[in-house]
Amino acid sequence: MKARIIVTLKTGVLDPQGKAIESALKSFGIEEVGSVRQGKVFDVEIVAADGAGVEATLRTACEKLLANTVVENYAIEIV
Amino acid sequence: MKARIIVTLKTGVLDPQGKAIESALKSFGIEEVGSVRQGKVFDVEIVAADGAGVEATLRTACEKLLANTVVENYAIEIV
Numbered sequence: 001m002k003a004r005i006i007v008t009l010k011t012g013v014l015d016p017q018g019k020a021i022e023s024a025l026k027s028f029g030i031e032e033v034g035s036v037r038q039g040k041v042f043d044v045e046i047v048a049a050d051g052a053g054v055e056a057t058l059r060t061a062c063e064k065l066l067a068n069t070v071v072e073n074y075a076i077e078i079v
Numbered sequence: 080m081k082a083r084i085i086v087t088l089k090t091g092v093l094d095p096q097g098k099a100i101e102s103a104l105k106s107f108g109i110e111e112v113g114s115v116r117q118g119k120v121f122d123v124e125i126v127a128a129d130g131a132g133v134e135a136t137l138r139t140a141c142e143k144l145l146a147n148t149v150v151e152n153y154a155i156e157i158v
Contacts, residue, residue: 033124038119042115044112
């Protein structure tokens with residue numbers, strides 16, 4: 001079973017990396033860019049007999065390791 | 080107009096960061112994890128009157144800056 005976890009910064013948290021990408025894109029002549037925010041994506045393969053516990057397992061993984069829930073949100077998508 | 084760009088490593092490209100996350104998750108007791116691959120996500124806001132040129136613009140952004148197309152794939156999703 002495969003899952004995709006997307007971790008993004010919460011609204012209001014400063015994102016200097018995104019800002020830098022935004023200016024770089026503008027300097028490349030891509031002026032239409034309004035704002036950029038960068039996040040992380042994790043493609044996880046899960047060995048599980050049934051889908052029931054998978055989301056709970058992934059939620060634990062996010063809370064413990066993959067996301068800093070003080071400043072980041074996460075979304076789990078089972079594919 | 081908002082778009083999400085997901086950049087992931089191509090199949091076969093080694094991902095030591097993903098491997099490290101995999102071992103970390105296992106050491107946290109999450110044994111069900113098979114494999115982890117890490118990628119990047121960019122949430123881009125585009126100032127555009129119509130949607131026609133947006134995908135082409137984002138494709139240029141990916142090719143020029145956001146993805147290293149030698150080792151990475153990208154997917155553009157307009158939301």
